Amino acid sequence: MKASMKYMTIAAVGLAGSLAATGAMAAPDWGSVPGKSVVLFYPGQSSWEWALTTADHPGADKFKAGKDCAACHTGDEKNMGALLVSGKKNEPTPIAGKPGSVVAKVQFSHDAENLYVHITFSEGAQPNAKMDPNYATKVTMMINGGGVPEANRAGCWGMCHDDSAGMPSAGGANRTMYLSKTRAALTRQGGGDTLKPAAALQQLRGGGYELEYWQARINPGSAPVAENGIIFDKRTETKPTDVSATGTDSGGNVSVTLTRKLNDGAGHVVFAPGKHYTVAFAIHSGHAAKRFHYVSFEQSLVLDGAGADFVAK
């Protein structure tokens, strides 16, 4: 498999040297790459602080004692999504008729230069939420290089706070996602806008305390647009993006591939064989924005190794 991919790369370079100059590599043959189904569910306003509060969430104490979110909830995502999207729990403004979950097939591959992730799903009958005028669908992967312990255990919940835009304690503020330890203090309402001193922030970042995200934005009949960036004290887009996106959206049947260099030299997560990463996925469908998305629980990824949800070869 790896040998044949290497051969394809060499052949492509031989046929068109300019491909090598632009960094383009042979795309994996996804038909022969093993994949896994991931259920993404609608989370409503279930924030990190909500999940950590015993009076709100029956799993709070056991999570704090060491049991991860996925360990309790894997297999239950469809039920959770159906409950939350209905507005009966943690969602004051439900979107009528919105499905509660989406099942995505996820495949990873890599070669000497790039990591590739291929995500395919059918999003079902999605009402138009009219929140994002530009894109019908956004497909996002969160990546933790290992430096964010709460994201190892809780995936996207490590950056989902009660006072981010559209969440219960936002009070009209337009805060993006952020990481807890960047704040001077964290309460049930979130961390607000008071950051730790600059030296402390610098130390956190130096220790790899940040998350990366890759995103494909797509409309039916058009090619996707790629974005990537960092979550630290806020969400910061990388400009220009060094992730590329290819794929199609044929009326809600979406297939996208996101690609980035294993080491992009831009201070982002560096992918190396044998090292374990945490990834998690989000899909905004039906022109939705912010919390009105589907999310997965945390998943593990390793390159060329074993013992992870996904093994990229």
Ligand code: HEC
């Ligand atoms: C010890 C097991 C356990 C752990 C660990 C756990 N939960 Fe839960 N969670 C529960 C139970 C039990 C419920 C309530 C389900 C019910 O009432 O039927 C629940 C409910 C929820 C709900 C509301 C949907 C529903 O079905 O009621 C969300 C969202 C949720 N958990 C997210 C999380 C997140 C995020 C984490 C990790 C930070 C987490 N859970 C960790 C056991 C757990």
